Amino acid sequence: MNQHNGDQNNGDEHNGDGHDREAYESDASGADLERTFAALPPPCGRGFAETWWGRAWLKSLEDAALDSEQVRAGRRLARAGAVGAVSVRPGRITAVVQDRDRTTHRSDVLLQELSPAQWERFLDVAVEQAGHIAALLDRDMPPHLVEDSAAAGVELLPGMGDLEPDCDCGAWDHCGHTAALCYLVARLLDQDPFLLLLMRGRGERALLDDVQSRDAVPAGESAAPEGVDAAEAYAAGDTLPPLPALPLLPDAPGTPPALDTDAPPAPGVDPGALEFLTARTAVEAHRQLADALGAGHGRRPVEAELTMAQDAVRLAAGNPSGTVSDRLAEGSGRGREQLASAVSAWRFGGTEALSVLEEEWTVEGEVLARARAALDSAWDEDERPVLRATRNRWTVVGAGGQLRLGRDGRWWPYRKQSGRWVPAGRAAQDPGTALASMEHIAGEESS
Structure with missing residues (x-):
């Protein structure tokens, strides 16, 4: 019926794509190359897949099955709790499924493993972006990792026809038993997308070890030397090598990746x-980097x-x-x-x-004396505007302007707009300069 039948029992020497089993037992001792999950309780009315990758798995089944009635039968069996313990290993998932007449069938679904060259390309893609690594470590399967891998020729998710059925009921296409197995595996994939990578031929521990080692030591570079004990460094004084040069400030902020993927967003994600x-x-x-690289940064308050x-x-x-x-x-x-x-x-x-926009505070004592002195000296007597003071706000009578005194002693210009006071410029140490900047802005807007 298909080329994978030789792996029908666990004692065979070959996996589904003809490679010796030793070829994929390089993951530690091979212990994480097969995982078995106890039978799950019925889903109690909820869908079988909630994550986008779980839904993609089911879409491959539903698009490829020639008999949609068999897919519906499998969904009913899975919802009734008819699927027993599930074994997941490279190239194959297996379970015993109980039919409606209580007969049992061993059902397998096969998925082509990735070649060593494809795994190398996948690892290259995974370490290109820190977000990919963080997602994998968080047991997530980000859409961009899947799309970037596909662009590199590595398909992680099954496409139409990639889920190949193999059931002892004798059906040559997906039957209700293999469909039920796929529906249950979608629930498992929701909880742990690493199962998909295991089906593709790589266990979780080995994959994460490879990703972390590549991230730590880029290709063509040697590992960084170990650090120096802080007490030893202080005692060494001038004998230590100089610190590396500060990084250059990029011309502009970086551009984050776009999220316009074909996959629907997870619930609650905008x-x-x-x-x-x-x-x-x-x-x-x-x-913040520009500020850190500026002169005198170390002397500024945090x-x-x-x-x-x-x-x-x-x-x-x-x-x-x-x-x-x-x-x-x-x-x-x-x-x-x-x-x-x-x-x-x-x-x-x-x-x-x-703070100046939202706070109103009483100016008194020495602060008030300095404010009055600044206002008196800001204009010649014949040019000084008439100001009406209310706490830290001096309103220009008949002109629609206002000066607000900040707690740091600087003056902020405001103007009246639609009956509300709105900010009209940057602060200045001199109230006259602040008011003039507001008038300058107003003149630019009117022109």
Whole structure:
């Protein structure tokens, strides 16, 4: 019936694609080259596959089966708990399936193993991006890893006709028994996508060892020397080699991978929001690196960690789409107009500008004396605007302008827009300069 029949019992010397079993027992002692799972309870009304890779597995079955009634029969058997313990090994999955008349059948489904050259290409793809490695270590099967592997000529997921049935009931195509086995394996794959890689010929331990060793030592390079004990390094003083040169600042932030894959997103995952977050993370990483490479960085105070509301404003400054913007407004505790004002303040001066927008505090004592002196000296007497003071805010009477004093002693310009005060420029040490910058901006907008 098919070329894989020789592996019908565990004592055979060959696996499904004709290679000696020793060819794939290079994984440690071979212990993780076969895994057996106890029979699962019926799924109680839920679907058989919840992950995208589990659904892809079932799609291969459903697209290839010539008799759709047999697929439906298999789904009924699987839902009734008729599939016994499942054995998964390279090239083959096996289980005993009980028919509706209580007769039992050994059922196998075969999947072609990857060749050594294909495994080498897969490992090359896996270590190209840190996200691929992190996903594998987290027992995840990211769509981009599967797509990048396919582009390199390595198909991880089965395609149409790749799941080859072999059942002792005598059927030459998928029968209800092999279909039931496939439905149950989809549930197992949901829990552990490494089973798919085991079917393709590589056990979990050996695969992760290979991935981690390649990530640690790139091709053509030797392993890095071990570090030096901190106490020894301090005692050695000037005898230690110089530190390596600082990295160069890239011209622009990196571009995160696109998530526009054919695979549907997992429940609760918004690809658009995720793409936006990764893009803003790249921008923030570039900003922090530029700051770290700047002169005097080591003497500056450490930036305080942003609150959730502040971070929502930072993200909103990246011009998200409508749905993401609504979620950020909600997360920041603001309405749309309030968020727009907060974003404007953030662009002028980050957390300091945001504090000036939202805080109102009483200016008194020495701080008040310095503020009045600054206002008196900012203009000649015949040019000084009429200012009405309310706590830390000085409103220009009849001109729609306002100066706000920050706690650091700098002045921030504001202007009235649709009945609300909105940020109008960057801070200045001199109130006259701050007010003039607002007028300059207003003049540019009107022109």
